[in-house]
Amino acid sequence: xxxxxxxxxxxxxxxxxxxxxxxxxxxxxxxxxxxxxxxxxxxxxxxxxxxxxxxxxxxxxxxxxxxxxxxxxxxxxxxxxxxxxxxxxxxxxxxxxxxxxxxxxxxxxxxxxxxxxxxxxxxxxxxxxxxxxxxxxxxxxxxxxxxxxxxxxxxxxxxxxxxxxxxxxxxxxxxxxxxxxxxxxxxxxxxxxxxxxxxxxxxxxxxxxxxxxxxxxxxxxxxxxxxxxxxxxxxxxxxxxxxxxxxxxxxxxxxxxxxxxxxxxxxxxxxxxxxxxxxxxxxxxxxxxxxxxxxxxxxxxxxxxxxxxxxxxxxxxxxxxxxxxxxxxxxxxxxxxxxxxxxxxxxxxxxxxxxxxxxxxxxxxxxxxxxxxxxxxxxxxxxxxxxxxxxxxxxxxxxxxxxxxxxxxxxxxxxxxxxxxxxxxxxxxxxxxxxxxxxxxxxxxxxxxxxxxxxxxxxxxxxxxxxx
Amino acid sequence: xxxxxxxxxxxxxxxxxxxxxxxxxxxxxxxxxxxxxxxxxxxxxxxxxxxxxxxxxxxxxxxxxxxxxxxxxxxxxxxxxxxxxxxxxxxxxxxxxxxxxxxxxxxxxxxxxxxxxxxxxxxxxxxxxxxxxxxxxxxxxxxxxxxxxxxxxxxxxxxxxxxxxxxxxxxxxxxxxxxxxxxxxxxxxxxxxxxxxxxxxxxxxxxxxxxxxxxxxxxxxxxxxxxxxxxxxxxxxxxxxxxxxxxxxxxxxxxxxxxxxxxxxxxxxxxxxxxxxxxxxxxxxxxxxxxxxxxxxx
Numbered sequence: 099x100x101x102x103x104x105x106x107x108x109x110x111x112x113x114x115x116x117x118x119x120x121x122x123x124x125x126x127x128x129x130x131x132x133x134x135x136x137x138x139x140x141x142x143x144x145x146x147x148x149x150x151x152x153x154x155x156x157x158x159x160x161x162x163x164x165x166x167x168x169x170x171x172x173x174x175x176x177x178x179x180x181x182x183x184x185x186x187x188x189x190x191x192x193x194x195x196x197x198x199x200x201x202x203x204x205x206x207x208x209x210x211x212x213x214x215x216x217x218x219x220x221x222x223x224x225x226x227x228x229x230x231x232x233x234x235x236x237x238x239x240x241x242x243x244x245x246x247x248x249x250x251x252x253x254x255x256x257x258x259x260x261x262x263x264x265x266x267x268x269x270x271x272x273x274x275x276x277x278x279x280x281x282x283x284x285x286x287x288x289x290x291x292x293x294x295x296x297x298x299x300x301x302x303x304x305x306x307x308x309x310x311x312x313x314x315x316x317x318x319x320x321x322x323x324x325x326x327x328x329x330x331x332x333x334x335x336x337x338x339x340x341x342x343x344x345x346x347x348x349x350x351x352x353x354x355x356x357x358x359x360x361x362x363x364x365x366x367x368x369x370x371x372x373x374x375x376x377x378x379x380x381x382x383x384x385x386x387x388x389x390x391x392x393x394x395x396x397x398x399x400x401x402x403x404x405x406x407x408x409x410x411x412x413x414x415x416x417x418x419x420x421x422x423x424x425x426x427x428x429x430x431x432x433x434x435x436x437x438x439x440x441x442x443x444x445x446x447x448x449x450x451x452x453x454x455x456x457x458x459x460x461x462x463x464x465x466x467x468x469x470x471x472x473x474x475x476x477x478x479x480x481x482x483x484x485x486x487x488x489x490x491x492x493x494x495x496x497x498x499x500x501x502x503x504x505x506x507x508x509x510x511x512x513x514x515x516x517x518x519x520x521x522x523x524x525x526x527x528x529x530x531x532x533x534x535x536x537x538x539x540x541x542x543x544x545x546x547x548x549x550x551x552x553x554x555x556x557x558x559x560x561x562x563x564x565x566x
Numbered sequence: 567x568x569x570x571x572x573x574x575x576x577x578x579x580x581x582x583x584x585x586x587x588x589x590x591x592x593x594x595x596x597x598x599x600x601x602x603x604x605x606x607x608x609x610x611x612x613x614x615x616x617x618x619x620x621x622x623x624x625x626x627x628x629x630x631x632x633x634x635x636x637x638x639x640x641x642x643x644x645x646x647x648x649x650x651x652x653x654x655x656x657x658x659x660x661x662x663x664x665x666x667x668x669x670x671x672x673x674x675x676x677x678x679x680x681x682x683x684x685x686x687x688x689x690x691x692x693x694x695x696x697x698x699x700x701x702x703x704x705x706x707x708x709x710x711x712x713x714x715x716x717x718x719x720x721x722x723x724x725x726x727x728x729x730x731x732x733x734x735x736x737x738x739x740x741x742x743x744x745x746x747x748x749x750x751x752x753x754x755x756x757x758x759x760x761x762x763x764x765x766x767x768x769x770x771x772x773x774x775x776x777x778x779x780x781x782x783x784x785x786x787x788x789x790x791x792x793x794x795x796x797x798x799x800x801x802x803x804x805x806x807x808x809x810x811x812x813x814x815x816x817x818x819x820x821x822x823x824x825x826x827x828x829x830x831x832x833x834x835x836x837x838x839x840x841x842x843x844x845x846x847x848x849x850x851x852x853x854x855x856x857x858x859x860x861x862x863x864x
Contacts, residue, residue, distance in 0.1 A: 298778030299753055302716060304845070333716055335780065337750030339843045 138205040142294030144198065144212070144269045147178040152202030153269065163195030163273075176215040176250045176290035186222070186274055188284040193275020199232035199267045206263035209294035212239075212255045212270065218246040219286040224274045228255055230345065232268035240343040246287065256300045258330035258344040259382035269294075299335035305381035306331070307349070307365075308388040315390055315452050316480045316555045317359070317369040318398035320443050325351065325365035327388065330381055349379040349386065359392050372396030393480060400445030401476040401527045401559040406566075412465050413562035414548070417446035422563075423463040431457060436550075446559075448478075454553035456506075459561070464497060465545040470563045473532045473548075478557040479522045486519040486552045492538050493546030506549075513537045514549070527559070534563070623707035623791060627864075628857035632676045638669065642701055645669070646694040646829075648686075654694075655736075658721075659833035659840075661688035669693035675851050678830045680720065682846035690840075694829035702729040702823040707858040708744060709789030710828070715848035716782040719840030720749025721831040722850045724788055726824040737765035740819035742797060745788035748837045749848070752780040755788070757799035759809050763816020770814050772799070774806040785853055792820065793863060828852060 143150040148170070157165040167185050175181040184194045212229050223245050230238040241255055257263060270292055276283030309327030317323070328349065331341040346365040353359050353367075358375035361367045367377055367390070374393050379386040404411075404418040413419035415427075427449060428438050436457035441450045451457070473490055493499050494511025501508060508514045515538045522528050534542050545563070630642055645664040646654075653659065660680060662668070668691050670677050680692040710724050723746045728739030741760035748754065758771035776786075791798040797820060799807040811818040830850045833839040840846075 296778070299780050301752070301780055301783045302845075333752065333782075335751075335753050337718060337752065 138203050138265060140205045140208050141202075142204075142206065142209050144214075144292040144294070145182055145289065146291060146293065147180045149198075150200065150269075152200035153198055154201065156197050156199060158195035158197075158273070161195060162192055164192035165196075167192070167194045168196060171288070174288055176217075176288075178290070181288050181290040182292070184272070184274070184287040184289075186283055186285050186287060187276070189276035189279050189281060191283075193273065194287070195273040195275070197231040197271035198269055200269055201267070204266050204269070206257070206266050206294050207260050209263075209296050210257055210260055210300040211295055211297050212257070212292070213252060213295045213297070214270075214292040215250050215252050215290045216246050217248055217250045217288050219248065220282070221248060222246050222274075222282050222285060222287065224272060224287070225277075226274075227272040228342065229270050230266070230268045231271040232266075235268075236345055236347040237262055237266065238268070238343075238345040241340075242343065250288075250290070254297070254300070254334055254340060255342060256330070256332040256334070256340055257294075258303075258305070258342060258348045261382070262348055297335070300332045302333040303382060303384050304331040304339075305329065305344070305349070305379070305384055305386035306388050307379045307386045308390060310387035312388060313390040313453070315392050315437075316450075316557075317392045317394045318443070319369055319371060319394065319396055320398070321369040321392075321394070321441055321450070323367040323369075323390065323392070325361070325367065325377065325379070325390070328365065344381070349381050351377060351379045353377050358394050367392070369394045395480050395525055398443050398445070398448065398478070398557070399527065400443070401448070401478070402529055404474070404560055404562070406564055410566070411562045411564045412467065412470060414459060414461065414465075415447075415449060415561040416559065418560065419562060422465055423461045425462060426460040429458050429460045436554075449558040449561075451550065451553055451556050451558070453555070454550060456549065456551045458550060459548040460499075461546050464493065464543075465563060467534055467542040467545050467563045470542070470565045471534055472565070473534065473561070473563055474529065475519075475532070475561045476527050476529050476559045477519055477522060478527045478559070480524055480555065482522075482524040484522055484524075484553060484556060486522075486550065486556050488517050488519060488532070489549035489551070490515040490517075490532070490534065490538060490545065491547040491549060492541045492544050494541070494544055497544065497546070499547055513541045519552075529560075623705075623858035623860045625859045625861055625864075626856060627703065627706070627859050628701055628855065630855040632671045632674055632852065632854065635671050635673070637664070637666075638671055638676060638695060642697055643695045644698060644700060646696060649688060653834055654831070656831070656834040656836060658831045659688060659719075660690040660692040660831055661685050662694045662829070663691050664693065665691070667691065669695065675853055676828075678722075678828065678850040678852070680715070680830050680832050680846065680848045682840075690832040690846075692830045692832060694827060694831075696825060696827045698727075698729070698825045700825075701857070702825045703857060703859065703864065704821070704823045705792050705794065705859070705863045707789060707791045708826065708856075709787055710744070710855045711785050711787045711853040712745065713783075713785045713851040713853075714747055714752075714781040715749060715830065715850050716752045716780075717749040717840065717844040717848060719833045719837050719844055720848050721834060721837040722747055722749075723827070723829055723831070725827050727827065728819060729823040729825050736760075738762045738817075738819065740822075740824070741765070741769075742790060742792070742820065742824065743769075743771075744790050744799070745801075746836070747781060749782075749844070750837065752782050755781065755801055755806075757790075757807055759797060759814065759820065761814060761816050761819045764814050768815070770809055772807040774799075774801060774804070776801075785851070793860075794821065826855065826857075828855075 157163045169183045170180050171183040186194050223243050226240050227244050228239040306329045307325050328344050329341050330344045351361040353361050353375050355375035357371045358373040359369045372394050376391045378389045411419050412422035434457050436454040437452040439450045491514045500510035500512045515536045517532045646662050678693045685691045724744045726742040731739035737760050743758040746756040753776045755774045758769040760769045764770050789800050797809045
């Protein structure tokens, strides 16, 4: 939802130049009493009966939004003479997506919510709606899945921390469309009396990072992690707890040990040393629910460098070989809690698994291992006693992964070879060479996936099939 | 809502008569600062004003400031323990205790805390304090400065019951609800009286909505001025209701001593049950409880 507007930027430049000239010409004099330093207007109006001061319409055309979807109408209004109308296209015909940004920057710090009246021609749910989208999104606020009824009602989108909004341009944005055949589309949304207000009843803030979860992650020097699940929740006068997605810049992030991990204003964590650091956040002085405890073993040693010739190998993941096939490392199995990342280190890329229960590596093309005898994998763990299960799956001639959802066993024409990786030593790489025998001894020409269980935290490298 | 409309005109008149005295003081203060030489004269004229229709409760008889940390002063406060009959008659869900987790004084504030925990067969615990057999009074000004909790199913109250309740069971004993509040309506205060023929859902009651504010973000003074044939209800400096014998649909039972109760209920027919959105624990913070009398009446 990134928008660019050259016109707006150009205008801002002109204004800036104007300011410089004005100051330059007045440099010999002291400021008169008329000079106002806190100059931005505390104007909360967005659309009452017309566009408010400096407001412009910027449809997200590059993303496929229909620029014709928006109009100003006088035949269906909540109050006054005019309302905003959005015609949500049917599936496949674009979507409603736009921001309304002003060239007259506003000081919104005296308000506590964006409010508006809205109705829809049928019961509908707006995919995303909020404010803070213009040439930057530093203070973007988003409500996902806002349900709108068919009669005019007032809606409230609280400001996570009003003191941050001293120089704002993005006053209102939304995105709504039919994202699949049969999704709601071909209907009309109306908005009226869109404005920032000081309600006085937006209270009991409960900010959260990582959606309020306390996570633990293994890491090493060079690891990067981004804080996600950033929200602010307020209790409204109606008794409703309204949660909004809040941009990272609303938060103040802290690392308990800056020799281990540092976090910037965008919530990006960099691991720089060995030890343990906990990352927490404040929003408006209130401690956010959720945190991440990072345990870093320092620099990750490089896995043993493979020595076999490329001709003996069909590789899945290794810097030493050309891949035999590309793979999907984040298949997103239902019920999986696994967080997987490809992490670059001084010794090349490794695969990092955190909080694993089960996941897999899905090959984009099957591997014919008829002439090969082993699967090689290097495994690194930070905690003694960690065990990992690996299942080498042949998906058969039908090229489909078929699994009994009750017990995880292969069915249909699928076969697998299961192997338990045990006896791992914390803080070092251990190499395993798993024979392609058992149930796949005579069916290994359609290898389609590796299923990974256990852990829950481990690092893999140099995954390849080979023959000696 | 209907009641609001009927009462609104009368309220304006009440507001004027009740605060007539205060307004005069404010006026004096204003005038004093401008014209010091006339101070004496003006004070004299105020003191000589015997024609006011309000009763002036200016003798402090109970001043509970909660200045000592720990359990509240047992000379003033007792406790109801357990679940009462049928959840204290309201299907309330909490088990009342006098444990520190539910009631304690810290830094000059009484904390009554509702906890979500499994306890003696209940899913919540909380506390209910009362001055029965310790402090009972007929007529007077009763007020408390309180910051309320919030959330679906949270039901705090500062209220009074007729001291003869053992011989004269509720509703005949009478009940004055100085402050009731539903945690799911954080800006709305409810003041009521219950008696024979007007109780439960038929209590004589009025809501007051705090404009552009709510009761769980700061302290507010909740009070009544109770004199013969009249109970005035106020919050902070706003008088929002007056109830007289003409307003009740039964016998007027507010002519005998009452005692004070403060409690934080969870669930029950008045508020409904808490839900997944309700945050626990929830604490009702009481800065003070003060009772005044008028020498001629008390």
